[in-house]
Amino acid sequence: MNSSDFLNEQLWPGQLGNVLILLALCSAVFGAIAHFRSTIYNLDSTWKTWGRIAMLVHSSSVFGIVALLFGIMLTRQFEYYYVWKHTNTALPQSYIFAAFWEGQEGSFLLWAFWHAVIGLVFLHKAFRSNSGVIATLLLVQGFLMTMLLGRIVYLPDLGIDFNIGSFPFGLTREHPTLMNAPFTKLPDYLLNLDGRGLNPALQNYWMTIHPPTLFLGFALTTIPFGFVIQALIRRDFSSWFRNALPWAFLGVGVLGAGILMGGAWAYEALSFGGFWVWDPVENASLVPWLLLTAGAHMLLIPKKTKIVLTLAFVFLILGFITVLYSTFLTRSGVLGDASVHSFTDLGLTGQLLLFLFFFMALPVYLVLPKRQRFVYLIASITLLAFGFSSQFSSISNALWTLFGLLSFGLGIFSLNQRINPNTPSLEENVWSRDFWMLMGALVLTVSALHLTVETSKPVINKLTGTSMAVGDVAAYNAVQWWFGLLLSIGMGVVLYLMYGKKTVQGLAKELGRVALVAVALTLVSFSLYPNMKVMPDALLLLGGWFALASGFLFVAKFIKKHPLAAGGGLAHAGFGLLMVGIVISMGQQQNVSKNQNEINLKALNEEFSNNEHVMLMKGDSVRMANYTLVFANDTLNGSFAEYQIDYYSHSDGKNEKKFSLNPRIILSPSMGNVAEPATRHFVTHDVFTHISYVDLENLKRKSAGIAAPEYEEPQHFELKIGDTVYSSNAYIVVEGIASDPRNAQSETDPNNLNLNLYPTFTVRDLQGNIDTVKPAFLIQGLSLQTIPDTAKGNGLVIEVKKINPKTSTIEVEMQRKKYQNQDDFIIMKAVIFPWIKLLWAGCFLIAIGSLMAVAERFNKNGQA
Amino acid sequence: MKKIHIVLILIVAAAIGVVMVALGNSDSYASFAQAIENPSRTYHVAGKLELNEPMVYDPHTEANLFTFTMVDNDGKKCRVALHKPRPQDFERSEQIVVIGQMENDVFQAKDILTKCPSKYNDAPTQTVEL
Numbered sequence: 001m002n003s004s005d006f007l008n009e010q011l012w013p014g015q016l017g018n019v020l021i022l023l024a025l026c027s028a029v030f031g032a033i034a035h036f037r038s039t040i041y042n043l044d045s046t047w048k049t050w051g052r053i054a055m056l057v058h059s060s061s062v063f064g065i066v067a068l069l070f071g072i073m074l075t076r077q078f079e080y081y082y083v084w085k086h087t088n089t090a091l092p093q094s095y096i097f098a099a100f101w102e103g104q105e106g107s108f109l110l111w112a113f114w115h116a117v118i119g120l121v122f123l124h125k126a127f128r129s130n131s132g133v134i135a136t137l138l139l140v141q142g143f144l145m146t147m148l149l150g151r152i153v154y155l156p157d158l159g160i161d162f163n164i165g166s167f168p169f170g171l172t173r174e175h176p177t178l179m180n181a182p183f184t185k186l187p188d189y190l191l192n193l194d195g196r197g198l199n200p201a202l203q204n205y206w207m208t209i210h211p212p213t214l215f216l217g218f219a220l221t222t223i224p225f226g227f228v229i230q231a232l233i234r235r236d237f238s239s240w241f242r243n244a245l246p247w248a249f250l251g252v253g254v255l256g257a258g259i260l261m262g263g264a265w266a267y268e269a270l271s272f273g274g275f276w277v278w279d280p281v282e283n284a285s286l287v288p289w290l291l292l293t294a295g296a297h298m299l300l301i302p303k304k305t306k307i308v309l310t311l312a313f314v315f316l317i318l319g320f321i322t323v324l325y326s327t328f329l330t331r332s333g334v335l336g337d338a339s340v341h342s343f344t345d346l347g348l349t350g351q352l353l354l355f356l357f358f359f360m361a362l363p364v365y366l367v368l369p370k371r372q373r374f375v376y377l378i379a380s381i382t383l384l385a386f387g388f389s390s391q392f393s394s395i396s397n398a399l400w401t402l403f404g405l406l407s408f409g410l411g412i413f414s415l416n417q418r419i420n421p422n423t424p425s426l427e428e429n430v431w432s433r434d435f436w437m438l439m440g441a442l443v444l445t446v447s448a449l450h451l452t453v454e455t456s457k458p459v460i461n462k463l464t465g466t467s468m469a470v471g472d473v474a475a476y477n478a479v480q481w482w483f484g485l486l487l488s489i490g491m492g493v494v495l496y497l498m499y500g501k502k503t504v505q506g507l508a509k510e511l512g513r514v515a516l517v518a519v520a521l522t523l524v525s526f527s528l529y530p531n532m533k534v535m536p537d538a539l540l541l542l543g544g545w546f547a548l549a550s551g552f553l554f555v556a557k558f559i560k561k562h563p564l565a566a567g568g569g570l571a572h573a574g575f576g577l578l579m580v581g582i583v584i585s586m587g588q589q590q591n592v593s594k595n596q597n598e599i600n601l602k603a604l605n606e607e608f609s610n611n612e613h614v615m616l617m618k619g620d621s622v623r624m625a626n627y628t629l630v631f632a633n634d635t636l637n638g639s640f641a642e643y644q645i646d647y648y649s650h651s652d653g654k655n656e657k658k659f660s661l662n663p664r665i666i667l668s669p670s671m672g673n674v675a676e677p678a679t680r681h682f683v684t685h686d687v688f689t690h691i692s693y694v695d696l697e698n699l700k701r702k703s704a705g706i707a708a709p710e711y712e713e714p715q716h717f718e719l720k721i722g723d724t725v726y727s728s729n730a731y732i733v734v735e736g737i738a739s740d741p742r743n744a745q746s747e748t749d750p751n752n753l754n755l756n757l758y759p760t761f762t763v764r765d766l767q768g769n770i771d772t773v774k775p776a777f778l779i780q781g782l783s784l785q786t787i788p789d790t791a792k793g794n795g796l797v798i799e800v801k802k803i804n805p806k807t808s809t810i811e812v813e814m815q816r817k818k819y820q821n822q823d824d825f826i827i828m829k830a831v832i833f834p835w836i837k838l839l840w841a842g843c844f845l846i847a848i849g850s851l852m853a854v855a856e857r858f859n860k861n862g863q864a
Numbered sequence: 865m866k867k868i869h870i871v872l873i874l875i876v877a878a879a880i881g882v883v884m885v886a887l888g889n890s891d892s893y894a895s896f897a898q899a900i901e902n903p904s905r906t907y908h909v910a911g912k913l914e915l916n917e918p919m920v921y922d923p924h925t926e927a928n929l930f931t932f933t934m935v936d937n938d939g940k941k942c943r944v945a946l947h948k949p950r951p952q953d954f955e956r957s958e959q960i961v962v963i964g965q966m967e968n969d970v971f972q973a974k975d976i977l978t979k980c981p982s983k984y985n986d987a988p989t990q991t992v993e994l
Contacts, residue, residue: 615923
């Protein structure tokens with residue numbers, strides 16, 4: 001492969017990339033071993049030195065791989081498949097980041113990049129004693145590097161044929177889907193080759209900032225997990241809390257911000273019609289956050305009782321494991337139909353499962369006594385081998401599930417055995433901060449469990465053969481709002497349990513004040529939105545205001561004495577605000593575009609009375625809520641179809657144009673057309689406008705100056721008397737064939753045949769017009785004349801083309817004349833989201849509060 | 865019994881509760897035949913669009929109704945009335961899932977999921993399958 005037979009091909013970046021991936025893999029494995037050694041033999045400095053060198057080599061290699069891939073993408077070297085697939089010449093350089101992590105390989109690299117950065121931070125003398133953390137980090141990196149290997153293992157005699165990882169520097173002409181394409185055989189194929197390009201729906205700044213934040217959050221869940229592993233290796237179960245705490249809260253803050261950005265993206269640029277729709281992929285990042293948050297709060301409890309210790313271990317392990325599990329869900333293709341945005345399946349399912357199982361088994365293995373470890377190891381390997389060799393048969397699935405549950409129980413049991421029996425048991429005072437924190441963490445876990453079960457239904461289906469469908473938004477909301485309520489109340493109360501012992505009376509007085517504020521705020525909200533449901537809306541609102549009031553009063557009280565300790569109060573207030581924002585903006589959202597044209601096709605149940613989409617003809621105005629909407633213009637603008645909707649207000653009796661919104665459709669012949677909503681932001685509300693359907697052909701025709709066809713596409717039917725068909729929004733019944741009484745005078749002589757037939761149809765359209773249509777079918781001698789007839793209300797033209805006496809059927813053509821400018825319409829949806837700013841402010845406060853807590857803890861740890 | 869144990873029992877009960885709710889209230893994937901048998905139940909039916917039969921969308925009459933014919937994975941054809949606007953690029957969708965219930969031989973769908981082929985056309989042959 002040193003010299004290329006192909007013009008302009010540059011092969012060295014790929015070869016160097018290959019070397020760097022191997023180097024990164026080897027240094028990760030070696031570095032992990034070295035750091036594990038120095039974790040076990042705490043004083044052995046040789047292993048420490050080697051471990052540090054390996055970490056440096058590993059991080060440098062990962063940075064090298066990232067730089068190389070960026071390099072070939074920036075210079076558009078289409079000889080590389082990844083570049084070809086995700087970029088093209090027309091792609092602005094500013095979207096190279098988005099293109100970089102659009103694919104699986106790039107996003108694995110992004111994840112690995114953050115680990116490499118954090119690894120370097122851990123080489124700093126403040127953290128370097130945590131060799132177990134670095135070891136765990138490098139172990140995870142080892143698995144991530146195998147995802148980039150791109151080696152095919154093919155041993156036909158043993159029935160082995162699979163690929164390990166997907167190589168990001170693979171060549172276009174060697175890719176399985178393209179290697180047989182004729183162009184890849186031409187020596188100068190690169191001269192004319194352009195890439196497939198980045199999906200236009202992803203060409204926005206959200207795609208640039210959301211994935212890096214989310215993956216930094218994912219990478220940060222590895223660190224508390226690393227502290228857990230280190231504690232298990234060192235058999236030191238409680239002293240790690242202090243060091244792990246700031247990292248755990250850093251993860252809470254960053255991962256929270258990443259999830260929030262995903263929600264903001266969904267709201268601003270996607271057609272979800274809301275900021276959160278409980279999509280499996282959204283849930284997959286929320287569940288680790290819930291567990292990490294639960295675990296981080298365990299670390300705050302100073303009295304390390306048995307139950308606190310056990311739960312801290314369990315939550316932080318699960319926080320990381322669920323990141324791996326969500327990686328498996330979104331990248332293995334197992335979600336299939338259930339999610340709008342899972343990755344393309346790269347055939348790495350087996351490898352992703354190994355990644356997951358390894359880190360599920362590792363903590364259990366480490367907590368077991370030495371003799372049992374060996375048995376556990378053998379059992380795990382046997383089960384794995386059986387599962388893979390039996391192609392995931394139902395027996396092995398059952399055994400795996402059983403083994404997983406057993407491992408979990410065994411792990412907790414062993415941990416409890418090992419924790420120093422002198423550890424104090426939890427203070428029995430129910431009005432203690434520790435007790436409430438513990439309960440809060442448990443509520444978070446139950447919430448995470450519900451999300452996991454719901455999201456895992458495709459997996460459960462595969463395991464048990466059921467065919468359950470993932471729940472809709474209502475199904476999630478119906479359960480999750482309870483957790484929102486419980487958490488809000490708990491978060492409000494727990495703040496007042498901080499700092500010293502309190503009498504119950506004193507506490508009741510303080511909390512009573514907060515509750516009073518909350519009730520007052522709820523009543524004000526209720527008077528603004530009197531149609532609000534009491535359950536769950538008003539109740540959750542009360543909880544939200546309670547947490548908010550409590551948080552702010554707490555901050556006000558302590559900001560002078562403990563400025564950084566205010567972080568917790570702010571975060572709790574933020575959660576309250578988030579709940580308030582959700583209840584008001586979602587519960588009180590107003591469909592401005594209520595369809596006035598109510599034709600009740602079927603009196604079905606509530607769910608089907610869908611009239612939130614409305615049709616607007618160009619130039620027409622429709623009155624919606626406080627606005628009059630005018631569909632002012634539509635233009636074809638490069639790869640966008642843009643629509644201008646003018647919003648007029650009619651206060652004071654006169655119409656005044658307030659603003660215009662330009663929702664658009666991103667056109668992509670190869671990747672599908674995607675609608676992008678437009679939103680007008682006000683302090684008190686947002687006006688959201690979304691195009692549901694347009695006739696794009698019509699817009700293209702108009703832009704090209706071609707007149708619209710006069711008739712709709714004709715439809716053909718072969719019908720019998722009594723048949724009913726549905727066409728052009730009308731039911732058409734064949735009533736019979738009337739014949740002219742003067743017909744059929746000389747049937748014996750075909751030349752004298754004079755047969756005037758009038759097949760009769762009843763046309764009943766959806767507006768209730770009923771009309772009888774009688775197209776003529778005239779036989780005069782050997783000539784045939786057919787005269788179409790038109791239904792008056794509907795404009796449907798029916799022509800009988802042929803009558804088959806043998807089969808007693810008639811062949812009919814139906815087409816409808818179009819109205820004037822019939823195709824110049826849009827179907828749109830407009831929604832007012834009141835006070836959605838509160839929701840964003842709440843998220844912002846949670847993130848700021850968490851980061852303040854991090855700063856406080858790093859400060860404290862540094863001083864100590 | 866300590867208070868913490870009561871709390872733990874309550875939490876475990878709640879955990880079992882939410883799992884039961886999640887699994888118990890689940891809609892199912894089904895074929896049209898099953899949907900015909902239980903006309904009042906909501907099902908998710910997966911299948912393909914039948915391009916030879918008319919797709920009718922007349923927003924001038926009703927913007928929230930779109931009818932088409934779908935073939936489910938068992939090969940059974942059925943007319944579907946979607947109570948939403950016609951999805952953009954609908955004729956190009958390769959896989960469809962409709963969510964709704966059967967009534968008078970027409971599947972009344974309240975929602976639809978479509979998958980375009982382009983997003984998924986470059987998956988190499990998968991070698992390990994669950």
